[in-house]
Amino acid sequence: MIGLGLILFMVYREIRFRRSLVSALVVAAFFSSHVQMIRTLSEIWCEGLLYLLVCLLWAWSESSPPEKNSSPQTARSTRLAAACFGQGCLAGLLYLTKGTGLQIAFLYWLVLLFYPRSRRLLPVSIAAFLLTCLPLLAWNYHEFGTPFYNFASTHNMWFDEADEIWYDDPETLPTLATYLQSHSFGEVFTRLSEGLWLEGKMALQLLWSDWRLPEGSSSLAVLIHSTCKAAVFLFMGFGLLTRRSHRPVTTPLAGGFFIALCVGLIPSFGWYARLTNEPRFLMTLMPIGIVLGGRFAADGVDSFRAWLRGKSLSPKVLGWIRKTAVTGGVIWGLSAWFCAQIFLSRTGQAPPPRMPELAREILAKLEQLPSGSTIAFGPSHELPTWMARGDLNWRATPWRTDFDGFEKMLAREQIGYVLVDRETAARRPYLAPLVLSMTPPAGWKPLARIRDAEGFFLLYEKE
Known part of the structure; x- marks a missing residue:
């Protein structure tokens, strides 16, 4: 809107x-x-x-x-x-x-x-x-x-x-x-x-x-659209050259x-x-820039009209030019409208986003955490954290540190839980002790281990 x-x-x-x-x-x-x-x-x-x-x-x-x-x-x-x-x-x-x-x-x-x-x-x-x-x-x-x-x-x-x-x-x-x-x-x-x-x-x-037009538009529609774009910029330049008038x-x-x-x-x-x-x-800057560009194009059209009148062209030729311009504009508008309808129909046919079962299971586990808990997780795109309980706090895992430094950060910020998934593990190699071993390091308590063919989620509590 x-x-x-x-x-x-x-x-x-x-x-x-x-x-x-x-x-x-x-x-x-x-x-x-x-x-x-x-x-x-x-x-x-x-x-x-x-x-x-x-x-x-x-x-x-x-x-x-x-x-x-x-x-x-x-x-x-x-x-x-x-x-x-x-x-x-x-x-x-x-x-x-x-x-x-x-x-x-x-x-x-x-x-x-x-x-x-x-x-x-x-x-x-x-x-x-x-x-x-x-x-x-x-x-x-x-x-x-x-x-x-x-x-x-x-x-x-x-x-x-x-x-x-x-x-x-x-x-x-x-x-x-x-x-x-x-x-x-x-x-x-x-x-x-x-x-x-x-x-x-x-x-x-x-x-x-x-x-440009949406992907999948016909070659003719793309050609007409590109031609009209070139004409717009041509008239903008003409308007700039004749600015004083x-x-x-x-x-x-x-x-x-x-x-x-x-x-x-x-x-x-x-x-x-x-x-x-x-x-x-x-x-x-684009809205203002395009408004000004449109005004230059309008000036270019006015200058072009004045130039045509100065050439003393016959009414038949002027009528042909006018009909060509109007026809081109109508075809441009109709082609863009039809392509937009095709784009909208394809968008309407797209299936709704699906949450993987893996994410559903870990969200259910997160529901069991105490109110106001803080969880170290990510950066990752595999879990919609906005669908978790609203009172849970999220803190991204730090960049360029080691496991000891990570534990110090948890203690300093009083973070009690850590959630690791496939993307987080790939971007944070220092979390390997929580991922590669079935026996967690001292002071770590596993709360959930969920795996399937699409990935995994590991939830730990820092004791």
Whole structure:
């Protein structure tokens, strides 16, 4: 529903405020057949809400009262103050959605500094932001000693490898200070440049390769879709080349905000790419980027029409061109619709997910544990821990340690139970004493040993 709301909002806004059917068509066509965007919006991530809120904040900035306005001074100031307050609340919702929201809010405030009237009302926006996310700030201060604590920016950004997330002792987690002490300028530059290169390739993939029909579409449908994609980008380029002859593609404030987002977010995504290079990060910028691209395409279509009129072509030729364009658009839309119906029918025929009997048995054993028990388990994909009792606590086994270090971690964190399966045993060789021997080490009590052809689960209590 969030994804549908995002698409409908962008399309409605292009038709209602820009009066541009071409840009609305580009936005609708792009997001309705973009496999990565559809996949991300259909998964349980916070990104879908993040995309919507970023798009709303950008659209609101585009609709903000201009610095120079003919309306009375008092009315103009009141409207601007209300807009700043509302945008601050929206920025607060962004921060509540994901830690990246704080960075987005900071970039927006940075852009406001370049506009004198908005600069004077910047405290209003910041106050609205703090008021909106006050519960989170209070919780962070109570639990971590700082209101803006975020694990990803405090520690995760400074990992050298993704598996460092499975840490042993929280006291050993890296921070910005420890990272700069242990890495040279050359290492920092290499990581950032490699990440930016990966983000560049990811951008090309998102803009072209992932804008496609579902798997199994006919060759004719794919050919028509690819031809229409090429035409869209061709008109975008034509619109850029003839930019001076059209109205501004957006307002200075909204344009500056989008540039600030690109300059501020892409390097951080590139830095993070060594740990995980997923398209969902870069797609934060896609809704705004595609809206602007659609407006350039609309300008390109207008310029092409003007060029045709200047050539004094016969009405018959102009009619043939118009009919060809309309027919191509109808065929494109119908082919995409039929392929979407095929995709939906195949999805509806897919069998529901099946839980292996092995997992059912171990979940039944876990039901017998005392209330509030903590279990060391994973990382693994073989057991849906969310289906276990809600009062059970889960702690992943640490990376790069030995069996003695593992036992020390259990004692330090007062963890009483350990669950080992096939994937955990493969990723944590130091757990071999619990897996390979029928006689457990001293101080370990076996509670369950469940095996079949698909794998195994071993549940131990640490005495």
